[in-house]
Amino acid sequence: MSLQLPVQTVSRLCLIYRVLLGMDRETVLSSSKLGKLVNIPAHTIRKDLSVAGKLKSSNAGYKAGELLDFINGLFKFDAPLRVCVAGIGLLGSSFIKNPVQEGGQFIIVAGFDTNINKIEVMKSDVPLYPAYEMADRIRELKIDLGIIAVPAQAAEITMQRMKEGGIKGILNFSPAILGDKDIAVRNVHFAEELRFLTAMIPDLEKGD
Amino acid sequence: MSLQLPVQTVSRLCLIYRVLLGMDRETVLSSSKLGKLVNIPAHTIRKDLSVAGKLKSSNAGYKAGELLDFINGLFKFDAPLRVCVAGIGLLGSSFIKNPVQEGGQFIIVAGFDTNINKIEVMKSDVPLYPAYEMADRIRELKIDLGIIAVPAQAAEITMQRMKEGGIKGILNFSPAILGDKDIAVRNVHFAEELRFLTAMIPDLEKGD
């Protein structure tokens, strides 16, 4: 069943999914209108839907709700996922305090930190545990995804603990570059986003 | 001069640049050793360097410092860039309080917010200004890049103000999807990173 979609197609479908979420289900969109909203050419959107197996609906635009359901059918985005956060620093605690509101898709169920004091002092609705309990708690709480927000030197061991607990995917905000053949890992690094941005600007006159 | 490199090549060179930064300049790396550090196949690294115009150095590995210089020569990463942050919320102020330490490449020189109280109350080394002054201040302070960390509904006007001030690139953390034909824009959305991650996991058994 799981036909292997091109990575970029997956990425674009995620983007489209996002704008559809914030839209009335009854809204009717043509591929070109949708394209303007997400900065993707209309023919690319149509091709993406085509290779993803979109069945013929009508030749008068897409109903937002139907598209949403179609993408859900592909990726099961409507099933809630249980997420934990490792590292309760500035970034980590922002995930715990401002939980991601995406139609309840992601539920933060645990936080971890090596600093026991921090765990005891900080008050939060999400239960916090010491880092060494990570693998057990992940198993016990049936956690699907992990967010790593620890310093670089602790990133590798954190990933190992998460793997040991049976986690399926990791979003890594630490400066370390993580990767694994068994689980999906995505590295996000703010400075590098800035750097990539500048590399894409053709003729940047430096400010000084 | 600016030969048009494939986007993915640029992205990989940025990643390589990052690991090289945290390394002694004298370290000698083969393409395969480097590849293991960044999770990129060795032949892809060699091809990237080749199309980027790497001139023959030796057939016994790369010296970290030389590679660094080579990538700098391509993208001018050593010239410092002046950056501003729009939206002094949790995320925005984290950029101001914990400035990105990437060899001094990025210097945060201003923060903006519509909430005047916030600007007056918050103390920071970085000067803060009301949002309506944005275009003028950007011009005056010769700001190159902008980070948008405002709510979705304010994102578009913020981008317009930045453009008006003559900014060259924008890193957008708001939930809005921004794009522009004149300037480089990069959208980063945490929930979507998580969603993309789950879409890439082949057979994810949902936790509940």
Place this chain on the structure above:
DNA sequence: CCTCGGTTGTGAAATATTTCACAAGTGAAA
């Protein structure tokens, strides 16, 4: 000097992805 294990740089082949072009469908209006 010669060999050996390891290395780079790069054309050419193999893939992957995007773009194009168009037949065919839709709904409204006359």
Place this chain on the structure above:
DNA sequence: TTTCACTTGTGAAATATTTCACAACCGAGG
């Protein structure tokens, strides 16, 4: 019913990107 201005879905063509294979090179150790 016929036209009109729109739409989708998709093979095929055009591009882009990755992978491969290998000649040429390096440095160490005879």
